[in-house]
Each structure stands twice: as C-alpha cells, then as structure tokens.
Amino acid sequence: MISLTSPVRTSAHCWPAGAKLLGLCIATAMLFAIDNLLVQGLVFAFVSLLYALPGKAFLFAGLRQMKLLWLFVFVVGLWHIWTAEYELGASIVLRMLSAVGLANLVTMTTRLSDMIDFVKKITIPLRWIGLNSQVLALAIALVIRLTPVLVERGGQLTHAWKARSTRVPNWRIISPFTVLALDDADHVAEALRARGGFNSLEEI
Incomplete structure (x- = not known):
C-alpha cells in the first residue's frame, strides 16, 4: 500500500486536518450552488493556481493522481456536445474538476493518520x-x-x-x-x- 500525501512540503501540510476537511465540505457545497459559467471558470483557475504555487513537482504529482478523472471528463463533455448543451456540459466539467481537485489537494497535504484521528x-x-x-x-x-x-x-x-x-x-x-x-x-x-x-x- 502507498501513501497519497505529497512529499513536497507546503504550508497547507501544517494546517489541522479537521479545518481542511471542513473547508472542503463548505467549498464543495458552494461549488454546487454556483450556476454562472464564468465564476466556475474562475474557481477552476484558482484551484489550478493552488497546484502550481508549490512548484512543478507538486503540480505534476497532483495531475498524476487525478488522471482517472479525465475519462469522466471526456465522457461528460462528449455527451453534452452530442446533445448540444455546451454551457451545461462546460459547467459540469469545471465543477467536477474543481471539486475533485480540492479533495485531492486535501489528500496530498494531509497525513492519513491525521484524517483517521479526525x-x-x-x-x-x-x-x-x-x-x-x-x-x-x-x-x-x-x-x-x-x-x-x-x-x-x-x-x-x-x-x-x-x-x-x-x-x-x-x-x-x-x-x-x-x-x-x-x-x-x-x-x-x-x-x-x-x-x-x-x-x-x-x-x-
């Protein structure tokens, strides 16, 4: 078995596990409350920035852990292109990428033992x-x-x-x-x- 915690240290590694998990719950709920495509795009850009700030090693490690998500992105995007619901498809894809990206950030910056204790x-x-x-x-x-x-x-x-x-x-x-x-x-x-x-x- 392997650990999903990133070896690249960031300031988020020092934050309490409970605070990060609570913040993740609130952020995810807010994502599903946002209907504006532009705002969804800005949120996704912000999440991408959070991955990029610690450096290339952290960014590439995060992308590797999210590689399974690209299949779902492709299927959802293809379906909404087929049904000509372009804006709805883009909104769903951006929301999914942002939500999973934030969850992955929490996993990468939190020790499993800390999450278990919480x-x-x-x-x-x-x-x-x-x-x-x-x-x-x-x-x-x-x-x-x-x-x-x-x-x-x-x-x-x-x-x-x-x-x-x-x-x-x-x-x-x-x-x-x-x-x-x-x-x-x-x-x-x-x-x-x-x-x-x-x-x-x-x-x-």
Whole structure:
C-alpha cells in the first residue's frame, strides 16, 4: 500500500486536518450552488493556481493522481456536445474538476493518520447507536490507500493485454481484475487477523 500525501512540503501540510476537511465540505457545497459559467471558470483557475504555487513537482504529482478523472471528463463533455448543451456540459466539467481537485489537494497535504484521528473524534457520538468509530476510520483508510493499488493492477492488466493482442482491452480483463482485487483483500484480511483483527483497534 502507498501513501497519497505529497512529499513536497507546503504550508497547507501544517494546517489541522479537521479545518481542511471542513473547508472542503463548505467549498464543495458552494461549488454546487454556483450556476454562472464564468465564476466556475474562475474557481477552476484558482484551484489550478493552488497546484502550481508549490512548484512543478507538486503540480505534476497532483495531475498524476487525478488522471482517472479525465475519462469522466471526456465522457461528460462528449455527451453534452452530442446533445448540444455546451454551457451545461462546460459547467459540469469545471465543477467536477474543481471539486475533485480540492479533495485531492486535501489528500496530498494531509497525513492519513491525521484524517483517521479526525474521523474517530467526530464519529464518537455514533457509538451510542452501536457504530464502532474506529472500524469506520480504518475502512476509510483502506479505501484511500487501496484505491491507487487497484488502479495500478488495472493498468498492469491493460499493458499485459496490449503486449499479447492488437485488439483494444475489453470486458475480458474484468475477471482477472476481480481475482486480483479479491487476492489483495485476502492479504489485507490476513494482516488484520495477524494483528488481532478489529478487536486490536480498541488499543489505538
């Protein structure tokens, strides 16, 4: 598993995780309340500036982590071109890029342990209804850490397909991808059991 926190230090690395996550929630809500295309464009330009300010290394690292988003941008843009809803399509694309870009900035400038600690604190009241906040925090951590691993697995299967066939990769890679995902899940489960399982979380 890998960490998504950027090794390039910025001033945002020192900000509290709770403040950044709260700011992300507010900013995302405001993005969906904005209907003006020009304002959406200005917000996207501001988000792009936030990536560029720490330097090229930080900018390129951010772009690499957002590479999966470009497929959705292409599909949404193509659909709205097909339906001749150009302004609506541009607004949706800009809103999506800005929202995901801000979320990615928070991930890049916040240690996973800090986010887990914050989630534990704000979900303590949920223990009254039987929800283990520590298990929830661990689940969030696993999703954040393992998603890039699954993406890498998919890329490896795609490259393997291209090395053996001239045809474009299709649905046939779904089966081996599922097997690899289940195998990774089994390894993680074994690691958790070796450390005492979810019961060991009570000691954290």
